[in-house]
Amino acid sequence: MVSTKTICVLAILIALSGCASFYQLNYEFNKNFEEGKIEEAANILDQNKKAAKSKTRFLYYANQGVVEHLLGNYQESNNWLEQAYLFGEDYHKNYLNFAASYFLNPNLIVYPGEDHEHLMLLYYKALNYLKMQDYESALVECRRLNQRLFELGDKYVSDNKYQKDAFVHNLMGIIYDASGDYNNAFIAYRNALEIYQNEFTEMFGLGAPEQLKKDLLRTASLAGFPEELDQFSETFGMEYVKLEPAKGGELLFFWHNGLAPIKDEWSINFVAVAGDGGQVFFENEEYGLNFPFFYDTDDDDNASITDLTGTRVAFPKYIEREPFFTSASLEVNNYYYPLEKAEDVNAIAFKTLRERMLEELGKGLLRVALKKMVEKQVRKEDETLGFLVGIVNFASEQADTRNWQTMPHSIHYSRVPLEEGENEIILHAQSGKVDSEQTFTFLGKKGETQFQTYQSLESNVAF
Numbered sequence: 001m002v003s004t005k006t007i008c009v010l011a012i013l014i015a016l017s018g019c020a021s022f023y024q025l026n027y028e029f030n031k032n033f034e035e036g037k038i039e040e041a042a043n044i045l046d047q048n049k050k051a052a053k054s055k056t057r058f059l060y061y062a063n064q065g066v067v068e069h070l071l072g073n074y075q076e077s078n079n080w081l082e083q084a085y086l087f088g089e090d091y092h093k094n095y096l097n098f099a100a101s102y103f104l105n106p107n108l109i110v111y112p113g114e115d116h117e118h119l120m121l122l123y124y125k126a127l128n129y130l131k132m133q134d135y136e137s138a139l140v141e142c143r144r145l146n147q148r149l150f151e152l153g154d155k156y157v158s159d160n161k162y163q164k165d166a167f168v169h170n171l172m173g174i175i176y177d178a179s180g181d182y183n184n185a186f187i188a189y190r191n192a193l194e195i196y197q198n199e200f201t202e203m204f205g206l207g208a209p210e211q212l213k214k215d216l217l218r219t220a221s222l223a224g225f226p227e228e229l230d231q232f233s234e235t236f237g238m239e240y241v242k243l244e245p246a247k248g249g250e251l252l253f254f255w256h257n258g259l260a261p262i263k264d265e266w267s268i269n270f271v272a273v274a275g276d277g278g279q280v281f282f283e284n285e286e287y288g289l290n291f292p293f294f295y296d297t298d299d300d301d302n303a304s305i306t307d308l309t310g311t312r313v314a315f316p317k318y319i320e321r322e323p324f325f326t327s328a329s330l331e332v333n334n335y336y337y338p339l340e341k342a343e344d345v346n347a348i349a350f351k352t353l354r355e356r357m358l359e360e361l362g363k364g365l366l367r368v369a370l371k372k373m374v375e376k377q378v379r380k381e382d383e384t385l386g387f388l389v390g391i392v393n394f395a396s397e398q399a400d401t402r403n404w405q406t407m408p409h410s411i412h413y414s415r416v417p418l419e420e421g422e423n424e425i426i427l428h429a430q431s432g433k434v435d436s437e438q439t440f441t442f443l444g445k446k447g448e449t450q451f452q453t454y455q456s457l458e459s460n461v462a463f
Contacts, residue, residue: 074128105398130451135179142172166195167343178449186219204347209340246417248444256455258323258409265399267314314399324458331426339412418444
């Protein structure tokens with residue numbers, strides 16, 4: 001017979017175990033990455049070889065890709081990102097693990113990656129190829145992006161769901177533009193404009209950047225579309241003036257501001273004592289939930305701790321890491337070019353999770369129902385053992401807190417003309433009265449488009 005003291009100690013130990021989020025489990029890597037110690041973060045990944053075969057291998061590949069990108073190892077970065085891409089293409093559910101996740105927690109199945117995370121893989125791959133001036137390979141990633149977007153369109157039926165991405169089309173336009181294919185560049189820019197004006201404005205409050213409008217007018221002119229040029233000039237209230245190409249080509253600068261949100265969990269917890277009595281309410285203000293249950297108020301000398309029953313249902317949620325910097329611009333020869341927001345990765349993450357919350361609720365309730373059925377059956381045969389099963393069920397209930405946490409919070413960009421020869425460009429990142437400066441030097445070449453990315457890792461949230 002197991003003593004009451006033993007049961008209590010066991011309950012506490014089980015409850016304290018297995019509660020760490022994915023962010024906490026990878027704290028050392030995350031801490032180094034957030035502090036800008038990218039080489040140290042890379043070493044931590046390299047030492048964790050088992051992660052490449054784990055249930056979170058998609059995130060291991062993706063994190064390796066980002067780290068190598070920031071270190072300037074663009075081909076190595078693409079090797080890792082391609083592994084993540086192929087994983088997404090070949091992913092098949094392991095139905096035994098999938099079934100087991102209903103009894104314990106969804107972390108038992110292989111993490112497949114969020115829809116927007118698979119798009120970001122290809123974004124980074126395209127950037128790497130652009131840094132290597134391999135436009136053709138960058139266009140291949142554009143076509144892959146387009147295919148993934150078609151798949152999202154087939155996957156979701158509702159018009160209010162995230163299934164189109166304006167920034168993806170904008171990026172496609174930029175790459176076609178840089179390669180001299182102005183016809184396809186115009187089409188991609190036009191598609192981006194439509195999505196910004198419709199889906200992105202409604203879902204994320206993000207309208208079309210002014211740079212996109214300028215690029216649309218310019219490519220309409222270069223592609224020989226005078227009617228479209230007049231139409232969009234009138235729509236934008238912008239008169240198009242054809243300018244001579246910059247003597248040293250152009251720079252496309254992408255500013256990655258902050259870091260993507262972290263997945264955590266929220267839960268519904270019930271604890272009750274067998275018997276009739278007063279009524280108690282459980283509340284969760286975050287989601288407006290309010291549930292009544294009863295507890296026993298009778299003074300019963302025969303009452304036992306095994307009369308306690310607990311139910312816990314856990315669901316994922318995102319925690320935003322608000323960027324420290326609120327705006328940025330590029331200074332070139334005392335002229336400032338604003339870096340405009342083109343993609344809100346944080347908002348997309350929250351949107352996609354909200355879209356499937358009903359599914360998460362259904363899965364969570366079914367998982368708990370199955371657990372309670374097992375507990376009830378065991379209690380019939382052995383009350384103490386049934387109580388222990390209940391504790392294990394309660395403590396093992398976890399939400400899936402895995403996500404790609406090295407992505408940026410948002411992506412901003414600007415197009416800057418260069419002079420032939422050496423160009424000094426200063427990135428000004430602002431937060432209130434704080435102005436952080438970072439200086440870059442580019443060698444301008446006539447007819448050439450150069451690409452640069454920079455990530456500000458600072459955040460107002462500490463974990």
